[in-house]
Amino acid sequence: MGLIERTEALASLEALLASAVMGKGRIALVSGAVATGKSELLHTFAEQAIDLGALAVTATGSRVERDLPLGVLRQLIQDSPLVAEERERAMALLDEGARTVRASDSQAETLEQIDAQVIHALCTVLLELSERYPLMIIVDDVHHADRASLLCLAYLSRRVRFSRIVAVFSRSDHGRSTETFFQTELLRQPHCRRVPLAPLSRAGVMSLVAERVGRETAERFSEEWYALSGGNPLLAGALIDDYQDAAQAADGEAPADLVPGERYGQAVLSCLHRGGPRMLQMARGLAVLGEPDSLARLLGIGPAPVNQALHSLTVAGVLALGRFRHEAARAAVLAELDAQEWAALHRRAAELAYDAGASTTTVAEHLLQAGQVDAPWVISVLEDAARSALREGRVESAVAYLRLAWRECADEQHRMKITTMLVRAEWRINPGAPAGHLAELADAMQRGHLRGSDAVVLARALLWHGRFDDARDVLEHLNEADDGMDPETVTELVIARPWLRATHPSFLAHLRPATGEQGRTAIVSVAANRRLDAALALADVLARGPREEVVDAVERILRGCRLDEMSMDTVESALLALTYAGRPDKAAPWCDLFSAEASTRHAPSRQARLAAIRAEIAIRQGDMPGAEHHARTALDIIPLSSWGVAAGGPLSSLILASTAMGKYDVVNELLDQPVPDAMFQTRYGLHYLHARGRYSLTTGHPALALRDFQLCGELMGRWDLDVPGLVAWRADAAEACLRMGRSEQAQQLAEAQIRRCGPATPRVHGIAMRVLAATGEVRHRPMLLRQAAELLQSGGDRYELARALFGLVEAYHALGEYRRAGMIAGRAHSVALECRAEPLIRALSRDSDGVGAGAGAELSMVASLTTVLSDAERRVAVLAAAGYTNREIAGKLYITISTVEQHLTRTYRKLNITRRADLPSSLEFGSPVTA
Known part of the structure; x- marks a missing residue:
């Protein structure tokens, strides 16, 4: 590394050597912190010995050789150019001195035990050598030298003043205090100079x-x-x-x-x-x-x-x-x-x-x-540290603390409390991880060593893993408990009822309702109240359908939530309530926000569960690529085997998205994956049946599809969850019936689905209208399909909008209205492209060659609609582009046919076109211009 910032120290040593060559012996003590370049300096100085007219004799102290008597001095003698007789005499003196030191009882007696004549004789060897050659005696790390050598070197240092010797010693500033006598002895000599080495500057x-x-x-x-x-x-x-x-x-x-x-x-x-x-x-x-x-x-x-x-x-x-x-x-x-x-x-x-x-x-x-x-x-400290770690998102640390507490705890009841905390913590990493503790907790419950609130946690874990018989035993055990439950147990039981109602409805009968003071009044924590409100909102939406006041309440809950130790249930229930209430547009940004928070808090399980919800939201928005991505993410974070009965969530979204995008090989592989039979006793099973049915219907197996849709409907009816926002099974069953040639049954199912829809369910209403259109005469279909498209545009489902537009294209083709079909085909094609719905894209391409040509010009014309046309002209133009006749436009806008014709004439002139077919096909149904 060179002698950076050490040139001054080297010059000092060279000056001392120059004096020694002239017969004025000198001593230098080079000192400094460890690894500051002392050895490098001495090595460089020794290499210059010949050039400076001297002979270098070197030795190095070592901690491992500290107990080797006269070891350092022996190195100097061996490195000296002595004649045979001198070397023999010197080695004999070293051996005699070493024997004397070994015979002493301690190092403290070395000075008295070693013969002064031996010291004198050894030093004389070096002094006599300096008469022939100027000597450069260098001892690196002298603080590690043995005590006998230090005595000899101190003796020599006192006698070099009038010799041709420069003695240079390096010493760390961190040497043993017992060796400070040597440093003191050197520094008291008038011919000694200290050469300190400081650390390097910037x-x-x-x-x-x-x-x-x-x-x-x-x-x-x-x-x-x-x-x-x-x-x-x-x-x-x-x-x-x-x-x-x-x-x-x-x-x-x-x-x-x-x-x-x-x-x-x-x-x-x-x-x-x-x-x-x-x-x-x-x-x-x-x-x-x-x-x-x-x-x-x-x-x-x-x-x-x-x-x-x-x-x-x-x-x-x-x-x-x-x-x-x-x-x-x-x-x-x-x-x-x-x-x-x-x-x-x-x-x-x-x-x-x-x-x-x-x-x-x-x-x-x-x-x-x-x-x-x-x-x-120890135990209480570990438990408290685990709670803090969970609040801060350090889940792995919390698990480690709880595992140690579990191992060290001797009290069985307390140990079960720790085990329950451990189950909750491990769940945040991987729901499959706590499975090994469930048998232990169930056994503890039978022996009366499990608290009521912990038993509820156990029941929920057992339900997740599909161990329904064990879960039923736990719930019945809670029913047999005395009425004097602690508030924490009451809280968990009150919240468990709506959660079971929405997720495991078949188990609701096994949990006794809370009575008297064992109700909501017993819940005192704000977080617990939020959990209950979110669970009640989800249960209400699934039992009664969407209501605006419920949607508003859910958004208030979400605004007050963070992903701390207990709030995942709150977030999950609230997001699903918005989704099933037909407001995926409101649920999506909240879900993205909480997903980002889960990522920063290193909670894989929560990331996966939120990704599964986000996939379901994407399905209802017709965002098939997004649904595929989020579902894959959920299944990548948590392996399918750890999802338990909840596997139906991400699996169904992935099956629906892959089916819509024409990835049938992928769906075959997914359907080959084993799922627990217990899943079909849960809400997740409904989604799975629906997704499997849609795949069967798409691939030409309507009978299999109808069976899945009907089973789905039967379960929804049995559980009193038969609302359009959960699964629109009637509309899908109607489509299956159509494929099987049962038009009358299809019409009845579609109409029944429509009767169950209200203003808050435009998406399902639009889907049912599309199917209903296919059951009637061709001449009536365009009107129903245009209504379906408007409803689907309002409901925000791009994929189902593309299907309705495709149906409208086919209806116009069947009626021979090819110009109108061409106008709608462009819009259908662009929406299908957004969804990557390959089967639809291929079908549209066959029916309309050249679809998509002139997209740039069309976009320019769309922009012109907002700049050169009046509001009235723009409203008429949008409806005309959608395929409505002049009479139909007049009826929708409450104007005369003549006024429609005048608006269109001015529009053609302003846009430099000559006919209705030249209007841009990418105008939105349900956009503000049609209001």
Whole structure:
């Protein structure tokens, strides 16, 4: 890495050597934080020895050789160019001195035990050598030298003043306090100079980086490089290595960010190990705690050593403001801990955090890493931390806390409460995950160890997985409970009734209604009231059909909702209430909003359930590509096996969308997927029967389709859910009858469907009108189909609008009105393209060659309608483009036929066209211009 910002230090050493060559011996003590370039400086100085007229004799101290008597001095002797006789004498002296040191009882006795004559004789070898050659004696990491060597080097240093020797020693500022005698001995000598090495400045780091990766990159990341290295050359170099590794992994493309990696982590560890055991101990404790506040108590040492070590780590560039400069450094330190030390540190940290009143999340994280802490407060801390984690969207953490609490809890009743919380938490990740706990909870209920509210949660989980017999047992067990239920149980039971009514209607009879005070008055929480209101709204829409006051109430509920721990049921019920009330336009933006929130809160189960709802909304808007996307998303997030009886939701939307788009192979594969029989006892089964029937009808199996539609209708009637907004089974059954040649039965079914529709259900009304048109004489069909198209335009279903327009094209063809058929065909084609309804697109293309030509001119003409025509002319033009006769236009707008003719004449002139057929076919039915 060169000698960036070290040239002044090198010049000082060279000056000292120049004095030594002239017979004025000198000593230099090079000091600084770990990895600040001391070894690099000494190595460079030694390499220049010959050029400077001296002979370099080097040695290096090592922590692992600290107990090797005279080890460092032996390195110097072995590196010296001695004649054989001198070398033999020196080695004999080293062996004698080593024997003496080994015979002493402790290092403290070394000075007294080692023979002063041995020290003198060894130093004399080097002094005599300097008479032949000027010597450069270099000892790197002298703070790791053995004590006997230090005694000899101290003796030598006192005697080099009038010799041709420069002795250079490097010492880390983090050496052991027991070795400070050597530093003191050197610095008291008048011929000793201290050469301190500071960390690199910002400019120094930038120069270092520029040498390796170029000035442009250095300038781009200069502040970040300096902040992460603290000026430590080793750390800065490791960051460069990580940057270059990232660039190589990206085929030479420069990384967009500076991301410390493995090289940086290893460099941090290298600094810590060089700094000694105390520094490493401090770093490990800090890595466990994350902050230094309780570090002294964690490690069981005084505050002074801790503060000293923290200062040293900061100077070394590892820490900043008491914390690791990057998480990669902390991760590297933690990775080095063995399992036993890891657990012990986290156990102690948990106890300290609890005693200090830290957040339950902080304590729980340490408990999780410790694995086991034998203390009475552990369970309550983990439960509270889990609740906080669920509120914050940290579902995986909540599950981990609850699993540990479950494992540590000895009280069975309390353990079942924890298990119920765990089921709820795991449900947010994958509804299939809690299945393993259901048998345990059911067994606990039989033994009386399960609370009433927890039993309701168990019943709902069992229903999801289609275990209806077990769910029935739980509900009957609740019915047998005493009237004196706790408020939480009453709340869950009150909410469960409308939820069962809308989702599992066949089970409603197994739950006893709440009586007396065991009703809504017992619910005191705002969130619980919202859950109940949403469930009641959904049940009301499915039992009585859409009402404006219910729609308004549902929107008020949604405005007050967030996806916290308990509100998913509220959101789901409210969104479905809007959807089944014929307001998918209102439900869609709310669903998108909550889907985005679920994504940020890392709740896969909720993302999937919302995606399934969004797919159903898209189906009712005729957005077949959107329905396919959302249904696929739902099934990708949660595997089909984990959906239980709710699989009918996303599956039916995907089947309907794929059928409409002509992807019959996809539908075959979907229908081959096994679904639980229990699904057909739920609302999800109705959707599945409807979707399967639509596929059978489309692929030429009307008898199979009719059977599915009739079964769907039978179940809806039995459950008192026979409303058009749920499944318009009569209209579909009527279409099946038509395909089978049963026109009279088809007409009866279509008319029955229409009678059940009201102003709030234009979509289903339009579908039924389209089918009804097909049951009558050809000459009556256009009027009914135009009404159907207007209703479907109002209802917002683009796919069904395309089908109605196609029917109108066929009706005009049958009547020989080809000009009108051509006018409508263009509009039908454009709508079918939006829906990617390939079968419709192909049929329209066969019936109308060249459909879609001149689209640009048509769009221009549509724009002209809003600029050059009056309101009256525009209203007439839109109806004329839709195929209405002059008489029909006059009747709809309450004007005379002559007035219609005048408006059309002026319109032709303004648009530069000559006939009605030239009017743009892409004008909207039901648009404001027809009002």
